[in-house]
Amino acid sequence: MKFTIISSLVAGVVIVGAGTSLAYRRAAPSGAASAAATEDYGRRLLTETSMLMGPDQPDPSKRYTGSRLQCGSCHLKAGTEPGTLALVEAFPKYPRVSGRDGGVGDIKQRINGCMTRSMNGRALPLDSVEMNAMSMYLRTLGEQYVVTSVSRRATHEPKAFVTPDRAANPEAGKRVYETRCAICHGGDGLGLRSTNTPSRGYVFPPLWGPDSFNDGAGTHRVLTAARFIKTRMPLGKPDLSDDDAFDVAAYINVQPRPEMADLEKDYPDRTTKPVDNPYGPYADPFPIEQHRLGPFKPIEAFYAKLKKAGS
Ligand code: HEC
Numbered sequence: 001m002k003f004t005i006i007s008s009l010v011a012g013v014v015i016v017g018a019g020t021s022l023a024y025r026r027a028a029p030s031g032a033a034s035a036a037a038t039e040d041y042g043r044r045l046l047t048e049t050s051m052l053m054g055p056d057q058p059d060p061s062k063r064y065t066g067s068r069l070q071c072g073s074c075h076l077k078a079g080t081e082p083g084t085l086a087l088v089e090a091f092p093k094y095p096r097v098s099g100r101d102g103g104v105g106d107i108k109q110r111i112n113g114c115m116t117r118s119m120n121g122r123a124l125p126l127d128s129v130e131m132n133a134m135s136m137y138l139r140t141l142g143e144q145y146v147v148t149s150v151s152r153r154a155t156h157e158p159k160a161f162v163t164p165d166r167a168a169n170p171e172a173g174k175r176v177y178e179t180r181c182a183i184c185h186g187g188d189g190l191g192l193r194s195t196n197t198p199s200r201g202y203v204f205p206p207l208w209g210p211d212s213f214n215d216g217a218g219t220h221r222v223l224t225a226a227r228f229i230k231t232r233m234p235l236g237k238p239d240l241s242d243d244d245a246f247d248v249a250a251y252i253n254v255q256p257r258p259e260m261a262d263l264e265k266d267y268p269d270r271t272t273k274p275v276d277n278p279y280g281p282y283a284d285p286f287p288i289e290q291h292r293l294g295p296f297k298p299i300e301a302f303y304a305k306l307k308k309a310g311s
């Protein structure tokens, strides 16, 4: 793929990329030093989110996230872990069309998607120090990826989730949860707070309840959650079957969590709504229960037919 990016998001740094060779120039030595510091701050914002811009930030004006998750709770190792939800390849994908927002959005708007949903917070101003630092960090990750192909190195990525041809069963998921997840995330799903340094949020993050992601988040879709769980959880030993990942994702997503306002405005073109989007309105006649838990094959078939008729 050939592309050229000329970007000057942060003063003093210019990137020119073509094909797979990227070269970057730094305008001045002081600019280089501050660019490195900005990248480092960006990385910390992903791993210490609740302390730096969440409910545990001492300065109330800088409390942007409502949850006590870190970005890194889902984007493991600050997004550098290859595979599911890695962020190493994210930057060059933007700007791109977002069906959810109904238009083209840049990387900052995508970050705000996670800020307002996964982090249950408010959008960061686009020119804030935090937003610039995170987008700078993601840009650097992207450059490093192009140069080193780090995420293409052989990994132990477990087999991707394949959707079972049935509805997910939250009751069966409860049993999976109790035997495989509760030990870390707690019997009540509320996670385990750090007692030594409460300002660092959680040792094991909450899967539902007030400090978790809200109902507009991607992870609140059962297939998105199951894909993550199948390949990443239990942390360090991801060995669930497709059936167990599907059911436990359903169990988590029928629990109470923060609610986001105006969700009906998402996906202005309703035919672009993912089949497992757990809130309407839909461009199809299937009940909301089926969108939340499946079976998904009939819904997919409906849209495949619609697309064929329209083309
Ligand atoms: C609860 C889990 C969760 C948390 C916490 C979270 N995200 Fe995400 N993020 C997701 C999911 C799910 C996606 C969608 C992935 C996809 O579309 O394939 C995503 C997508 C993204 C993308 C786009 C990736 C791409 O390749 O297009 C970026 C950038 C991103 N997140 C940044 C962040 C940042 C920064 C934070 C913290 C402010 C954060 N996320 C917190 C789950 C999360």
Ligand code: HEC
Pocket (backbone or CB within 6 Å): 069, 072, 073, 074, 076, 077, 176, 177, 180, 181, 182, 183, 184, 185, 203, 204, 205, 206, 207, 212, 213, 219, 228, 229, 233, 234, 235, 236, 240, 248, 249
């Ligand atoms: C050994 C402890 C451990 C076990 C067992 C475990 N997790 Fe996790 N889980 C974590 C940690 C730690 C994170 C955050 C990752 C990080 O901070 O690096 C996490 C993150 C998550 C997340 C994304 C963040 C959030 O709070 O929503 C989900 C979803 C999740 N786990 C689901 C599960 C499910 C389902 C199971 C059981 C199948 C499970 N986990 C078992 C430790 C564990």
